[in-house]
Amino acid sequence: MLPVAEPWITNRELDYVSDAVGRGWISPKGEYVREFESEFAAFVGSEHALATSSGTSALHLSLVAAGIGPGDEVIVPDLTWIACANVVKWVGAEPVFADVTEDTFLLDPDAVRSALTTDTAAVMPVHLYGFPCQMDSILLIAEEHGLFVVEDAAEAHGAAYRGEHVGSLGDVGCFSFYGNKILTTGQGGMITTDDDEIAERIRLYRRDGMSRSRKYFHEVVGFNYRLTNMQGAVGVAQLERAEEILAAKRRVAAEYRDRLADTPVRFQTEREWATPSYWMNAPLFESGEDRDAVVAALEDADVETRPFFYPLHDNPPYRGRQSRHFPVSMDLYDRGLNLPSGPLLESGDVARVCDVVRGALE
Structure with a gap:
């Protein structure tokens, strides 16, 4: 059978994973995770790249770090993977759906304007099937109404809008490395951002809310959303290719x-x-x-x-x-x-x- 999607794995991925296992660095601690983050930030053109356990956890952490919560609304395209709506509910906010355009299948900026209310706090353009959204129009709406922009680039590694990589245009970009994605680590995700404060909050919440300066002291109710070093090893090899x-x-x-x-x-x-x-x-x-x-x-x-x-x-x-x-x-x-x-x-x-x-x- 011809599968609808399959990963392209070579000896390079196997060599890097073997190296990680041979050194005993198989948990989230390890050089491959840090290298993957650094190289992915350069690939996208963002100041920060923060590895996560999945694309869904990347979306969730982004909303948490932005302070989206009860009483807020987040505009989400109606045609996308359901995690986009679910993560909005997880933070206590309400997903508000907007239709897509018939020719591109992507979030319709006019539909975004129609969906705006006084409670709208964020918008989540999804670069569906690897095609960039019309970001100029969406970013203009966000600027006019003070909205946080979460780019869902889970399916769009390497795609670009007017020469700039998707994931570098909004406040944050979220990627997935599930086994069927363009670049894969089997399971995993990444958040990209230029915002130092957002990046620091993501780091805090990503590891159970533990303080970075005081071990086993937890400042907030956090999550265990980290990527393992073995997955990072696969990611480094994939990114090189x-x-x-x-x-x-x-x-x-x-x-x-x-x-x-x-x-x-x-x-x-x-x-x-x-x-x-x-x-x-x-x-x-x-x-x-x-x-x-x-x-x-x-x-x-x-x-x-x-x-x-x-x-x-x-x-x-x-x-x-x-x-x-x-x-x-x-x-x-x-x-x-x-x-x-x-x-x-x-x-x-x-x-x-x-x-x-x-x-x-x-």
């Missing part, structure tokens, strides 16, 4: 778009201000029936697929909580699909997938 991995992802995306150019299939629009990293190749079909026929044909051909994220407003924990309608996110979910997108895909693999798609549509 980042350009090679990104080049492979872009090659796969270009081949999909070229091979399906004369079909009714439509991909996320590539704006002139965006340099995507193509975490997922996400075609949109003319109807849900067409999409379902393609899914069935690919399954018969031993090709794994995955649906779009189910719109957040209609998931049971959030259903009926808002009076707004989200026609775009619902339509995209009904007609969208994620195709195999791993960096190890060869041209023949992409051709095989496209032949099945074309046959199902015909």
Whole structure:
């Protein structure tokens, strides 16, 4: 079976992990975690990079460090992974969903403006499937209304907006290194920021609220959200190969778009201000029936697929909580699909997938 995503692991990752294990540094203490943080900060172009146990914990810590809590609202795109809403609830705030644009699948700045209230404290643009959001418009709204900006760049390592890496544009950027992401540590995350105070608060809360100057003295109710040195070792190796991995992802995306150019299939629009990293190749079909026929044909051909994220407003924990309608996110979910997108895909693999798609549509 062709998997929808797979990590690209080489002997370099194995060598670094073996080194960490051989030295006995397998917990969060160790040089690889510090090196991973330092190199990732340079990769993104931020002053600080702070490793976490997951992308979800990165989002959660960011809201905690910003002081978001009860009585606050955080605007979240309706089409994204549910952790974006869950972390808002964890801090006692309320997620407010905003629709996305039909061409890019990304948070619609006009919908953000419509969702603003006097309680809005933050906005969380998600660079979905590796495509950068329209950050100029979102940052302008944030500046006008004093909003904290949490960039969810979990799926967008290496993507850029007007030449600047995503994760360096908002107050904080949050990345995931889950096994199916562009860069992986198996599980893990990273927070990037230029704000010294926010970075210091993240360090405090990340390790159970323990004081950095007084051992086993805990200043706040914190969390155990650290990355292990073994994971850091994998991250260092992956980061050293980042350009090679990104080049492979872009090659796969270009081949999909070229091979399906004369079909009714439509991909996320590539704006002139965006340099995507193509975490997922996400075609949109003319109807849900067409999409379902393609899914069935690919399954018969031993090709794994995955649906779009189910719109957040209609998931049971959030259903009926808002009076707004989200026609775009619902339509995209009904007609969208994620195709195999791993960096190890060869041209023949992409051709095989496209032949099945074309046959199902015909």
